[in-house]
Amino acid sequence: MSTINLHKPALASRADNVSIVLSKRRLPRPPVVRVAAALDISGSAEQLYKSGVIQETHDRMLGIAMKFDDNGEIDTWTFTEGFDRLPTATPENYGSYITEYVMRNDGIRKWGATQYAPVMADIVNFFFAPEEQRAAPKEKRGFLSRLFGTPAPDPAPLPAEPANNMPAWVLFVTDGQNPEQDRGHAEKLLRDSQKFPIYWSLIGVGDPREFGFLRHVAKDLPNVGFLHLESLDISDQEIYEQLITEEFCDWVRGKQVEKT
Secondary structure (H helix, E strand, O other): OHHHHHHHHHHHHHHHHHHHHHHHOOOOOOOOOEEEEEEEOOHHHHHHHHOOHHHHHHHHHHHHHHHHOOOOOEEEEEEOOOEEEOOOEOHHHOOOHHHHHHHOOOOOOOOOOOOOHHHHHHHHHHHHOOHHHOOOOOOOOOHHHHHHOOOOOOOOOOOOOOOOOOOEEEEEEEOOOOOHHHHHHHHHHHHHHHHOOEEEEEEEEOOHHHHHHHHHHHHHOOOEEEEEEOOOOOOHHHHHHHHOOHHHHHHHHHOOOOOO
């Protein structure tokens, strides 16, 4: 418990920085929004994990969740060719979540290639499919599949309509582009997701030439934003300023759930 108590002031400080940006955006008391993190864990991202950069990034996202999610939680996924749906992150595992649930977990697929569409489809289904359809997909993975990776699954079909109207905000972090076939799947999925109250913040880290596809879909779709960062080594205030955009704030105002 001492470790948790040590980290809580840092989390509170990050939540305060989020509040500063929200006040600038004229959204000092934002509506309740469920926050999700989708984290690229392909081979090119390995050093970002081992150096602690992804842990720091996820901690910053938890600062956002403290202001938007009614429980201050983040539903979290990692993705390579396939994906893994992880336990929900809470303030109690701030500072240790990636180490505990990703790096020390041999069952999490890591360091493969990059596919966006399968994890995107699972995120939409997790938030908006009927409850009986929300279970995480199960996959048998033997020794050879863990060693050499598994074929990229086709994205799951989306529900015909949302089972609830609680808005969701996905912070989707990647350091490299997906192959051409997956781009077609991902673009269709993002277009189809407009019928759900979901906003995608697509965050490209590193070489800007890698993110032409993400720029394209963000420019074209009102529920998709794109942020390019040369590095994740920037201040909390700077990353919150760039993530909490006027476009997102306008979108979330229009999706506010009426309280009964």
